[in-house]
Amino acid sequence: MRGVFVDANESLAVIFERLEKPGDPKVRIHRDPDITPEQYPEVLGGAEIAIVDHTALPTEIAKKCTGLKHVVFLGTGARSYMNPEELAGLGIEVHLIKGYGDTAVAECAIALMWAAARGIAEMDREMRAGNWLREDGMQLTGKTLGLIGFGGIAAEVARIARGSGMRVIAWNRSPKSSAGVDFVTLEKLLAESDVVSLHLLLNDETRGFLSAERIAAMKPGVILVNTARGAMVDEQAMIDALKSGQIRHAGLDVFNIEPLPKDHPLNKLRNVTLSAHSAFRTPEASENLIGAAWEHCRRIAAGT
Numbered sequence: 001m002r003g004v005f006v007d008a009n010e011s012l013a014v015i016f017e018r019l020e021k022p023g024d025p026k027v028r029i030h031r032d033p034d035i036t037p038e039q040y041p042e043v044l045g046g047a048e049i050a051i052v053d054h055t056a057l058p059t060e061i062a063k064k065c066t067g068l069k070h071v072v073f074l075g076t077g078a079r080s081y082m083n084p085e086e087l088a089g090l091g092i093e094v095h096l097i098k099g100y101g102d103t104a105v106a107e108c109a110i111a112l113m114w115a116a117a118r119g120i121a122e123m124d125r126e127m128r129a130g131n132w133l134r135e136d137g138m139q140l141t142g143k144t145l146g147l148i149g150f151g152g153i154a155a156e157v158a159r160i161a162r163g164s165g166m167r168v169i170a171w172n173r174s175p176k177s178s179a180g181v182d183f184v185t186l187e188k189l190l191a192e193s194d195v196v197s198l199h200l201l202l203n204d205e206t207r208g209f210l211s212a213e214r215i216a217a218m219k220p221g222v223i224l225v226n227t228a229r230g231a232m233v234d235e236q237a238m239i240d241a242l243k244s245g246q247i248r249h250a251g252l253d254v255f256n257i258e259p260l261p262k263d264h265p266l267n268k269l270r271n272v273t274l275s276a277h278s279a280f281r282t283p284e285a286s287e288n289l290i291g292a293a294w295e296h297c298r299r300i301a302a303g304t
Helices: 010-018 037-044 084-089 102-118 120-128 152-163 186-192 212-216 235-244 283-302
Strands: 002-005 026-029 049-052 070-073 093-095 144-148 167-171 181-183 195-198 222-226 247-252 272-274
Touching: 002 010, 010 026, 010 283, 049 283, 070 283, 084 093, 102 120, 102 152, 102 195, 102 222, 102 247, 102 272, 102 283, 120 272, 144 152, 144 186, 152 167, 167 186, 212 235, 235 247
Parallel strands: 002 026, 002 049, 049 070, 070 093, 144 167, 144 195, 167 181, 195 222, 222 247, 247 272
Antiparallel strands: none
């Protein structure tokens, strides 16, 4: 059984090579992170396993990938890049990797929260332009953080936030419990939270989850943090709320269109802190990610 890491950047390629063990299935590393979907059939060359970092795999392209039986997606958000159900109909199984970057993403969410509360990015921009901008920030000690969705990342966010003196509440679609976290209705969370942080997986049920109505139900002057997926938020409603002050500040790592276009409305707002879908990017998370990808390949090759 053969595999191809179809869109490896150099740093992931180096880790992938280092973590290979004697007896592992043969996996070729294609060192080009900028391949197009149309290149899949040529790059795979009949291999049964495709390891995919970020390149979309449309179903029509997958039909042309002779021999492809498994896609090992480097993360949990495969639905943003392919349709797992349609691929399953072609006999292609999509394997996800969970938990590899929980701490990395949680720390980024916390960083965006603090930067939003104190206006760090805006002050930095203004000072570089020669302006001595000084404005009151939001003190977060004693404030309420509301977590929408409660998996591994949200649990890490809760741990860090509680350590900094915040009250943490959460809503999850299925019953959960966690020490020091109060689980409440979504309505109560939106009404009481000084900071709302999104931690849901993107699927048909969560697409557009933070609608205009739910944004309007949030506490006036709330900080919104999104390190999950841009499509979970009604983008125009969020922009309108940022302009009106309903949302004090948004810390965003994910967007509907990535890379974010230069002329995008979010780039023109003062009360937004942006990062380039990089919450998961730490050496520790990359090590965990590639190690888990190899384990998938070994399990697939062994037929277990």
